[in-house]
Amino acid sequence: MELALVILVVALALGFDYTNGFHDAANAIATSVSTRALTPRAALLMAAVMNFAGALLGTEVAETIAKSIVNLDGAPPHQALVVVVCALVGAITWNLITWWFGLPSSSTHALIGGLVGAGLVAGLGVYGSAIVDKVVLPMIISPLVGFVLAFAVMVAVLWIFRNASPSKTTRRFRISQTASAAAMALGHGLQDAQKTMGVIYMALLTVGWADADDGIPIWVKLSAATAISLGTYSGGWRIMRTLGRKIIELDPARGFVAESVSAIVLYVNAFVLHAPVSTTHTITSAIMGVGATKRLSAVRWGVAKNIGIAWVLTIPAAAAVAALMYLVLHPILG
Numbered sequence: 001m002e003l004a005l006v007i008l009v010v011a012l013a014l015g016f017d018y019t020n021g022f023h024d025a026a027n028a029i030a031t032s033v034s035t036r037a038l039t040p041r042a043a044l045l046m047a048a049v050m051n052f053a054g055a056l057l058g059t060e061v062a063e064t065i066a067k068s069i070v071n072l073d074g075a076p077p078h079q080a081l082v083v084v085v086c087a088l089v090g091a092i093t094w095n096l097i098t099w100w101f102g103l104p105s106s107s108t109h110a111l112i113g114g115l116v117g118a119g120l121v122a123g124l125g126v127y128g129s130a131i132v133d134k135v136v137l138p139m140i141i142s143p144l145v146g147f148v149l150a151f152a153v154m155v156a157v158l159w160i161f162r163n164a165s166p167s168k169t170t171r172r173f174r175i176s177q178t179a180s181a182a183a184m185a186l187g188h189g190l191q192d193a194q195k196t197m198g199v200i201y202m203a204l205l206t207v208g209w210a211d212a213d214d215g216i217p218i219w220v221k222l223s224a225a226t227a228i229s230l231g232t233y234s235g236g237w238r239i240m241r242t243l244g245r246k247i248i249e250l251d252p253a254r255g256f257v258a259e260s261v262s263a264i265v266l267y268v269n270a271f272v273l274h275a276p277v278s279t280t281h282t283i284t285s286a287i288m289g290v291g292a293t294k295r296l297s298a299v300r301w302g303v304a305k306n307i308g309i310a311w312v313l314t315i316p317a318a319a320a321v322a323a324l325m326y327l328v329l330h331p332i333l334g
Contacts, residue, residue: 002077002078002081002207005078005081005082005085005203005333006081006203006204006207006209008081008085009081009084009085009088009199009200009203010200010203010223012085012088012089012092013088013196013199013200013203013224014196014223014224014227015088015092015227016088016091016092016095016107016111016196016199017192017193017196017224017227017228017231018227018228018230018231018234019092019095019096019099019107019231020095020107020192020193020195020196020228020231021048021051021192021227021228021229021230021231021232021233021234022099022231022232022234032177032178032180032181032255032259034250034255035174035177035250035251035252035255036174037174037175037177037178037181037252037255038177038178038181043181044232044233045233046178046181046182046185047181047185047188047232047233048229048230048232048233049185049229050182050185050186050188050189051185051186051188051189051192051193051225051228051229051232052189052225052226052228052229053186053189054185054186054187054188054189054190054191054193055189055190055193055194055197055221055224055225055228055229056221056222056225057186057189057190058190058194058270058271059194059197059215059216059221060194060270060271060274061190061191061194061195061198061270061274061275061276062194062195062197062198062201062216063198063201063216063274064130064134064198064274064275064276065111065112065115065194065195065197065198065199065202065276066198066199066201066202066205067202068127068130068131068134069112069115069116069119069126069127069130069131069135070083070115070116070118070119070124070125070126070127071119071124071125071126071127072124072202072205072206075122075124075206077206077207078333079122079330080124080203080206081203081206081207082118082122082326082329082330082333083115083118083119083122083124083326084115084118084199084202084203084206085325085329085333086114086117086118086322086323086325086326086329087111087114087115087117087118087119087199087322088111088114088199089114089321089322089325090110090113090114090117090118090318090319090320090321090322090323090325091107091110091111091113091114091318091322093318093321094110094113094114094314094317094318094321095107095110097317098310098314105280105310105311105313105314106139106278106280106281106311106314107192107195107278107280108191108192108195108276108277108278108279108280109135109139109278109311109314109315109318110314110315110317110318111195111199111318112131112135112276112315112318113314113315113316113317113318113319113322114318114319114321114322115322116131116315116319117318117319117320117321117322117323117326118319118322118323118325118326120319120323121322121323121326121327122326122330134273134274134275134276135275135276138269138273138275138276138277139277139278139281142265142269142277142278142281142282142285143281143282143284143285144285145265146261146262146265146281146282146283146284146285146286146289147285147286147288147289147292148289149261149264149265149286149289150257150258150261150262150285150286150287150288150289150290151289151290151292151293153257153260153261154253154254154257154289154290154293155293157253157257158253158293161253169253170251170252170253173251173252173253173255173256174252176252176256177252177255177256177259180255180256180259180260180263181259183259183260183263184259184262184263184266184279184283185232186263187262187263187266187267187270187279188232188266188279189225189228189229190266190267190270191266191269191270191276191277191279192228192279193224193225193227193228194224194270194276195276196224196227196228197216197220197221197224200220200223200224201216201217201220204217204220250287250290250291254287254290254291254293255290257286257290258283258286258287258289258290259283259286261286261289262279262282262283262286265277265282265286266279266282281311
């Protein structure tokens with residue numbers, strides 16, 4: 001039974017990783033495609049390659065997911081595995097719902113919500129202080145930082161290039177967007193693929209098939225990197241339209257600034273704070289920040305409100321689905 005559950009966890013985790021890829025492909029490339037800095041297919045290929053590379057750059061976020069959300073110590077292995085299965089089902093369900101409606105919600109918080117919901121219903125402990133410090137606070141602070149920093153940098157860019165030729169400036173920023181989009185895709189792989197690694201690692205630790213002192217097995221890293229890259233390459237056009245055009249009509253300079261600021265926020269959270277932040281929240285708030293430099297009314301706040309509602313609902317909705325799945329599956333799987 002444990003072998004079957006571990007295989008199911010790995011399959012669902014990689015499936016979640018794939019949905020994360022096509023759900024969040026827009027994070028890295030929507031601005032570059034909307035400003036015509038890159039063609040859609042070239043942008044997707046670049047994002048897939050950089051996602052793969054980013055996934056192999058670190059494991060700090062994966063360690064946080066595996067060890068700082070739900071306390072599985074002392075739980076029977078089969079119960080712990082059922083909790084992880086239900087968490088993944090909750091996260092995948094929310095990913096598909098928000099993808100269908102074209103809402104850029106957070107795959108990160110869907111997964112965390114699933115773990116918390118299934119863990120609580122199973123009677124397991126959750127690391128409340130760690131969740132507050134490494135999930136809730138970054139969830140609030142990162143979008144605010146993304147908005148304010150993007151606004152400030154965009155104001156500086158407008159001042160620096162105030163006397164430059166508009167056509168030359170646009171052309172240069174369009175070329176620069178290739179680099180900023182690559183940096184954003186690298187940050188997405190660094191953050192989001194690690195969450196899948198963390199879930200698989202959690203399952204392996206539960207049944208004693210991995211040693212905490214040895215870290216995450218290389219096959220887990222490679223499989224998670226591959227799944228998110230394939231998902232990214234498959235697209236995600238619904239959300240791409242929302243990020244690229246529905247929030248604000250972006251120009252190359254604003255696209256470059258939004259991507260660059262988002263990448264910096266992702267790197268700091270991954271390498272310094274070890275916090276699993278949402279790439280979706282970060283890039284969306286940065287797009288709003290650069291858009292607000294035109295005028296506040298340039299941002300389509302109605303669309304922003306719908307996105308905000310999806311953000312607020314993500315953790316409780318994924319938690320509810322995961323909890324319901326646990327109530328259904330636990331009597332069957334034991």
